[in-house]
Amino acid sequence: MADVNYEERLAALGITLPEAAAPVANYLATSRTGNTLIVSGQLPLVDGKLLALGKLGQDVDAETGVACAKACLTNVIAQAKAALGGDLSRVRKVVRLGGFIACTSDFTAHAGVMNGASDLAVEVFGDAGRHARSTIGVPSLPLNAPVEVEAWFEVD
Template sequence: MSNTPEDRLAALEITLPEAAAPVANYVTTVLTGNLLVVSGQLPLVDGKLLITGKLGDEVSNHAGVACARACLINVISQAKAALGGDLSRIKRVVRLGGFIACTPEFTEHAVVMNGASDLAVEVFGDAGRHARSTIGVPSLPVNAPVEVEALFEVV
């Protein structure tokens, strides 16, 4: 595996998008001390949702995993922008939070969120192993099926 997060992203053939601006009264990132908080990111690809709907209904687990992965790509993009373009400043992915829009009967939240968790480890190596919470919600903004937020330790 390559040494830097940028090298790993290139090896995975992932090009980070431009960090999206907030759409309401919040900021996309907060850097305080050695912690970087990234607000929840949706599965936007080229400015459009990858898919809409709910897990356990019209969205398959496979599509949900792809959405979680897309969310984390957007989280990493936000982190890179907040850190002056230098992902090597990320010492550790401390925590990921996943929100899964789903039917009441849906119980495979962890499977879906692995799309983000697996990518965190692929990009940051052992420093990408993190604590996490994953919860089901009745809806998300613009009918997105997944939203992911993050907490990083930085240097």
């Protein structure tokens, strides 16, 4: 089990994890094989509503995009916790984050937006939160969300 209490870190950051959302189509919210836990892409839902709507570079500014990426990662962590029987101490490492940024064709600040999720991963999980990452711009996301984040964890 982890030497650090991730729940305490979340509380210190003022983050209360929501209930893990049920999938809205024919897929699993999480999938585990061996010590790998994969969390399907999560949207920036806060209290059941999207934090913002639209595209970066058109409807959503970069600062709001960063907040959306943080909200996405909060939902990723909630999914991981649910998959681990409510025990976040079973997380050994955040292996990889994947970020999808709905944006205009001339928007190029994807990395800065995705830093919202990456920075939060390190704030919550410390060195175990340092991860590989891909961030890509896309023309649209489900429900007109501006950001979606998926994750791979190494777990006990």
